[in-house]
Amino acid sequence: DTAVSQTPKYLVTQMGNDKSIKCEQNLGHDTMYWYKQDSKKFLKIMFSYNNKELIINETVPNRFSPKSPDKAHLNLHINSLELGDSAVYFCASSQGLGQGSGYTFGSGTRLTVV
Amino acid sequence: AQTVTQSQPEMSVQEAETVTLSCTYDTSENNYYLFWYKQPPSRQMILVIRQEAYKQQNATENRFSVNFQKAAKSFSLKISDSQLGDTAMYFCALHGSSNTGKLIFGQGTTLQVKP
Numbered sequence: 741d742t743a744v745s746q747t748p749k750y751l752v753t754q755m756g757n758d759k760s761i762k763c764e765q766n767l768g769h770d771t772m773y774w775y776k777q778d779s780k781k782f783l784k785i786m787f788s789y790n791n792k793e794l795i796i797n798e799t800v801p802n803r804f805s806p807k808s809p810d811k812a813h814l815n816l817h818i819n820s821l822e823l824g825d826s827a828v829y830f831c832a833s834s835q836g837l838g839q840g841s842g843y844t845f846g847s848g849t850r851l852t853v854v
Numbered sequence: 855a856q857t858v859t860q861s862q863p864e865m866s867v868q869e870a871e872t873v874t875l876s877c878t879y880d881t882s883e884n885n886y887y888l889f890w891y892k893q894p895p896s897r898q899m900i901l902v903i904r905q906e907a908y909k910q911q912n913a914t915e916n917r918f919s920v921n922f923q924k925a926a927k928s929f930s931l932k933i934s935d936s937q938l939g940d941t942a943m944y945f946c947a948l949h950g951s952s953n954t955g956k957l958i959f960g961q962g963t964t965l966q967v968k969p
Contacts, residue, residue, distance in 0.1 A: 771955050781893075781943060783959040796954050830899060837955035840887030840906065845899035 743767050746831045746846035753821055754854055761816045761849045763831030770836050771795075772814035773843065774806060777828040786829075789814055790837055821853045856881045858948050860960035867936045868968050874921075875931045875963045877946030886950040888922070888929045889957070894942040902944070905929065933965075941967045 744765045753759050765772065773796075774786040787806045788796040794806070803819045818825060828850050832843040857880045867873035879888065890902040905913045905922050912920050917934045933940055946960040 773955070773957075775957075781962050783945065785956050788955055790955070796956060828897065832899075834955055837953060840904070840949050842887075842889055842901045842904050842949075843899075843957060844901075848897045848899075850897075 743844050744831055744833055744846040746829075746849050748849060749847060750850050750852075752852045752854065755821055755823060757821050758817070758819045759821060759851070760818070761829055761831075761851075763814045763816070763846055765812055765831075765833040765844070767833055767844060769833035769844070770811055771834045772808065772811070773832045773834075774814065774816050775830040775832060775845075777830060777848070779827070783830070787814075787816075788837075795837065818851075821851075823853050826851055826853045856883075856948055856950050856958050858946050858958050858960040860946055860963050862963045863961070864964045864966070866966040866968055867933075869936055869938060871936055872932060872934045873936055873965065875933075875944050875946075875965065877929045877931070877960055879927050879929060879946070879948045879958075879960075881927075881948060881950040883950040886948060888920075889947040889949065890918070890920070890931045891945045891947060891959075892940075892942045893945065893962075894939075899945075903931065936967045938967050938969060941965060 771790045773788045789808045792808045805817045808814045828848045831846040835841045886907045888905045892900045903915045921930045943962045948958045
């Protein structure tokens with residue numbers, strides 16, 4: 741069983757389209773995250789949710805909207821895709837906000853906007 | 855502001871030898887955690903080792919160990935008996951906020967293990 745699963749693994753789409761990436765964790769964790777890894781491999785947090793409540797929105801454009809229907813799921817919807825959105829997007833989860841137990845990451849979604 | 859710096863963009867080591875990856879950080883938190891993550895070409899992020907700042911003893915996981923120097927804010931990773939499967943990008947990360955759970959990552963070090 742995959743602990744944190746993201747779908748799709750690859751996504752190629754045209755500028756201006758709207759797309760979603762889904763994430764599910766079966767670890768019973770309370771907190772979920774979206775991270776973006778850019779072309780230089782730099783990882784930066786985008787959002788975090790704790791028990792379905794938004795905790796962090798790290799100056800991400802409004803075109804990005806996370807949705808957490810329950811604490812096991814955190815989806816990422818992106819409107820009006822731009823070339824600069826091309827990156828690898830990682831979903832992750834942790835036991836809580838401050839326990840420092842480390843994250844469990846999904847395998848990433850490589851988004852290519854053409 | 856919390857920062858993590860990895861000053862070695864690329865490193866290489868011969869198989870079976872030992873290599874050390876450097877990491878420095880800055881935080882004003884008293885209680886924090888430090889991590890090393892490995893990202894092989896498969897793209898998966900894998901937790902290698904974890905250190906709690908209030909523990910003086912350096913963490914060890916099989917061939918991986920850290921040298922945690924709290925006063926110097928240094929957290930290096932030592933890989934002993936390097937194996938070809940250790941070839942990957944390694945990220946140092948700081949978890950310093952119990953309010954947000956946010957991880958701050960360094961820029962990464964690409965390690966090549968040569969046969």
